Amino acid sequence: MGVTGSAMKELNLAVIVKLEPDFSEGNVSYNADGTLNRAETKSILGPHSAIACSAAFYAKVKYGARISVGTMGPPIADAALAQAQQICDADELHLYSDRLFAGADTWATAETLRAGIAKMQGKMDIVFSGHRASDGETGQTGPQTALKLGYTFLGHVIDYEVDMDRRVVRAKRLITLQGFYDVIEEVEAPLPVFIAIDPSYKPSFNTVSQRLAYEKYQKEAKARVANYKQYLKVFNAQQLEVDPKMVGLPGSPTIVYKVEKIPKAKASRKTEVIDGSNRAELRRVAIKIHEVLGGMVIK
Amino acid sequence: MTEHYDVAIIGGGSAGLAALKQLANLGKQAVLIEAGKQVGSKNVSGGILYSKRPKRGSTHNVEDVYENFLSEAPVERKITKYILHAVSKDKEFAIDLTSAHEYQANFAYSVLLNRLNGWFAKQAGEAAEKQGGGIVSGVHVRSITLNDEKTIIETDEIEPFEVKAVIAADGVNSEIAQLTGARPKFTPAQLYQGVKVVVKLPEEIIEQRFGIGPDEGAAHLFSGDITLNHIGGGFLYTNHDTLSVGAVYHYDSLLGRPAEPYTLIDALLKNPMVSEFIKDEVAVKQEIDKSLPKEEQLRIRFAVSKLVKTWNELRDAHYSPAARRKLVEAGKYKSEDEIKARLDSIRNELQTKYATRFVTDYVELEYSAKLVPDGKRCMMKKPYHKNVLFIGDAAGRGVFIGPRIEGINVGIDDAVRAANSVARAIDRNDFSTLGEHYTQQVEESPFTRDMREIDKDYLKTFLDAAKDVPKDIVGQRYGMIFRLMSSGTFRGLAVGFANILGYDKLLPMVESEETYVQVPIEIAERLGQTVTATYTPTIPGVAERIARLKYDDDRQPHIKVLDPESEFMKKLVMLCPTSCYSLEAGKVMLQHEACIECGTCAKETEWRHPRGEKGVIFQYG
Structure with a gap:
């Protein structure tokens, strides 16, 4: 009973996350020119970051682990950390916030994150990141952080197990060979590793003890989030001991020089709004569907 | 490697949760397996929870199991008024049964099970966690293997695990009972079908309309023409800011003359008195x-x-x-x-x-249905199979005698008895006499006695309340018995005689169309006052009611029709509360998506609860 291998050394896990705009209906707001109105749009923990958190939580439930979550962003990014803590019951929250970090590309961001991970408690066995961000194609931040940490990088991971005795990770990677077929590659790597989690990842807890641990940690997470500031540490560039030339705009080998909108092709579909409370209208829709389905019987 | 736990409790209703809490109170490790995504999402009740103090013997009450029940539990209202209405069209005659309701009772609360069981789960779960157990929800038990030394539980979702004993609390349609062969499925003659709607009504309007103070509550029962000549009746209970309005019928009475369950509840809602009770201002x-x-x-x-x-x-x-x-x-x-x-x-x-x-109308929030086992007719004589103990609805236990309606408290009492027996077996490390010991504990329960014989003191309280009803109305057939029962001198004798006859012979005489329908109609016609409704309620159709429910659809049906041409299945076309069955070319077809898991069709189907997290998700219950 209890967590498997509880006698063994607990895992140290880090998750790097990103505060992103909430693109869901009712929350997102756009400017007249069609660009995102950041001031009017609520920010939340990015959906890919949330998946990375659930992957770390999986190891906490299954093997027992200490989880640290870090993000680089403005002071309000602590909201993302609180949301991350709700998912993975994090023991430690890090916010790397300094004007010096502004204008960072993925390489400079990776430098900040590397320094942040070094400040986390314990030596990290696995670092998790999302697959990409929803507000910019910055999926390379993960691999670049791995490179700077000198960790083995495993991308597109859809499932993983840790052999606690041998201190190795066995991971399944979903690889799409475009135009051909998808393959699942199973790889093994000694700890420490960096895992970028695939969007299709879904943790499954398949023993009674895991389900009980899941419930227990979820409850603990809820209690922790109520006082998340107690778990929060905020670092500026100096506290992180990073070279100012390596972070922010000065540390970025790339800059976004121009954003060009790709015009949308005009839709060829015609839209008609139907009043759902009008029976005659609904009947007309049913007949239409019936026609389209080529007279197939609908009951 | 198979995991081991001391006890598995199957089913997270009020009974299963009480068993978990009691085992934790006794320092024992237990895991409760619940199929719903969250505890409480599958539970429906009419909704009154009693705490009793019988003169003979003692019951294990909810506040004994949960020490903070009275101060913290999210109950609705303390029921302080209990009134039976005989109705016929617009005529109504009220009999105040508050004294019968208070008979040997510490208290009674109206409850909505989704909320209440959620609270029970929190208490029981936290206590169980301290003993290395807890609640596992979203998991559906598929089979139990009972070998000589081993009891293995297999589920649809997680790896098999081993336990020393099982408490089956999986309700009236218990799959564990079928898997173990502990009892046959209940027959329609042993069951009631209950259909309920939860109606929205603001807090202080309830208090004003029902003449009750803050946190006080009223229960109103209805009999007469609202039953459309079926054996059964209607109820209306006040909750905090909702009403529970329902109709409960003898299932065999429905089978005899099939009627759609929603037409029965609609008949109740259309009764002028009920219409006036539920009315509200609607935009x-x-x-x-x-x-x-x-x-x-x-x-x-x-x-x-x-x-x-x-x-x-x-x-x-x-x-x-x-x-x-x-x-x-x-x-x-x-x-x-x-x-x-x-x-x-x-x-x-x-x-x-x-x-x-x-305008004046009413607001319906949730439609639900449930089968209720009539303890008098179906309680298990041997509520166990090897080291599997059955409690509550799963064991067919509940006290339903005229206006006395008790189910949740009976399940909690069973749960404590089962938990105590299991704890004793664990302490002795001997499970060979577990079943017999539990049976003996259940035999000692005052509720078991109430399921076997008439309590003459209760009967007196009931008859005293009904003293204004002219004796001749009760009819030629029961005139003698009724007169004997009403007389202080002869009551003991009459009850004694009745108990010698036993419920088996007595019930068909007492529970008839005449007592449930004709007598109340006559009372209402002769003695009743006229009630006029000020509006006609706009009652939603069954499709609309289904559309308001929440489901997590399982593409794989949990019900399999065995004989699509049987007479029973053809009746289901009308009897299914959510019209899941239709008749096509003489064959009954099932569309399971709208199923609310009541089990009305269970008798002639391969009926299972949906897989973990799937199926209907009740918001009130």
Whole structure:
């Protein structure tokens, strides 16, 4: 009973996350020119970051682990950390916030994150990141952080197990060979590793003890989030001991020089709004569907 | 490697949760397996929870299991009025049964099980965690293997695990009973079918209308023509800010003359007295002018929806002292008068700007159905199989005698007895006599006695309450018995004689169309007052009721029709509360998506609960 291998050394896990705009209906707001109105749009923990958190939580439930979550962003990014803590019951929250970090590309961001991970408690066995961000194609931040940490990088991971005795990770990677077929590659790597989690990842807890641990940690997470500031540490560039030339705009080998909108092709579909409370209208829709389905019987 | 636990409890209803809490109270490790995504999402009850103190023997009450029940549990209202109405068309005659309701009772609360079982789960789960157990939800038990030394539980979702004993609390349609062969499925003659709607009504309107104080509650029972000549009756219980309105019928009476369950509940809702009880002020939106530009139509739609929503929420707060205070304390309004002023201004804006009408009607929140095992007819004589103990509905236990309706408390009492027996077996490390020991404990339960024989003291209380009813109405057939029972001198003798006959022979005589329908109609016609309804309720159709329910669809049906041409299955076309069955070319077809898992069709189907997390998710219960 209890967590498997509880006698063994607990895992140290880090998750790097990103505060992103909430693109869901009712929350997102756009400017007249069609660009995102950041001031009017609520920010939340990015959906890919949330998946990375659930992957770390999986190891906490299954093997027992200490989880640290870090993000680089403005002071309000602590909201993302609180949301991350709700998912993975994090023991430690890090916010790397300094004007010096502004204008960072993925390489400079990776430098900040590397320094942040070094400040986390314990030596990290696995670092998790999302697959990409929803507000910019910055999926390379993960691999670049791995490179700077000198960790083995495993991308597109859809499932993983840790052999606690041998201190190795066995991971399944979903690889799409475009135009051909998808393959699942199973790889093994000694700890420490960096895992970028695939969007299709879904943790499954398949023993009674895991389900009980899941419930227990979820409850603990809820209690922790109520006082998340107690778990929060905020670092500026100096506290992180990073070279100012390596972070922010000065540390970025790339800059976004121009954003060009790709015009949308005009839709060829015609839209008609139907009043759902009008029976005659609904009947007309049913007949239409019936026609389209080529007279197939609908009951 | 198979995991080991001391005890598995199957099913997270009020009974299963009480077993978990009691085992934790005794320092024993137990895991409770619940198929619903969250505990409480599958539970339905009429809704009164009793705590009893019988003269002979003792019961294990809810407050004994949960020490903080009285101070913290989210119960609805303490039922302080209990009234039986004999009704016929617009005539109504009331018999105050409050004294019978209070008979040997510490208290009784109206409850909504989703909320209450959620609270039970929190208490029981935390206590169980300390003993290395807890609650595992979203997991459906598929099979139990009972070898000589081993009991292995297999599920649809997680790896098999081993236990020393099992408490089966998986309800009236217990799969564990079928898997173990502990008992056959209940027959229609042993069951009631209950259908209920939860109706919205603001807090202080309830108190005013039912003549009760804050936190006090009323229960109203109905018999007579509302049953459409079936054996059964209606009920209406006041909750905190809702009403539970339902109809309960002998299942075999429904089978004899099939009627759609919703027509029975509709008949109840249309009774003038009930209509008046449930009425409320309802906003009716004006049809949007189709000639307006599309954008303007949308703008109006969103604006009206938002205003109506705000009006509803603010109105609920206006009629709730606690909510009013909260709004003022939070600084949202300066005073309670300001809330009223705002409410009036929204109403005015809706009327003048958007031609919204405010009419008298009622608001239905949730439609549900459940089978109830009639303990008198179906309690298990041997409520166990090897080291598997059955409790509550799963064991067919409940006390239903005329207006005495008790189920939840009986399940809790069973749960404590089962938990105590299991704890004893664990301490002795001997499970060979577990079943017999539990059976003996159950035999000692006052509820078991009530399921076997008439309690003459209860009968006296009941008859005293009904003393104004002329004896001759009760009819020639029962005249003698009734007169004997009513007489103080002969009651003991009559009850003694009746108990010698036993419930088996007695029940068909007492529970008949005559007593349930004809007698109340005659009482109402001769003695009743006229009640006039001030409006006609707009009752939603079954499709609309289903559409309001929440489901997590399982593509794989959990029910398999065995013989699509059987007479029983053909009756299901009418008897299924959500019309899941239809007749095509003489064969019964099932569409399981709308199933609310009542088990009405279980007798002749391969009936299982849906897989973990799947199926209906009740919000009130």
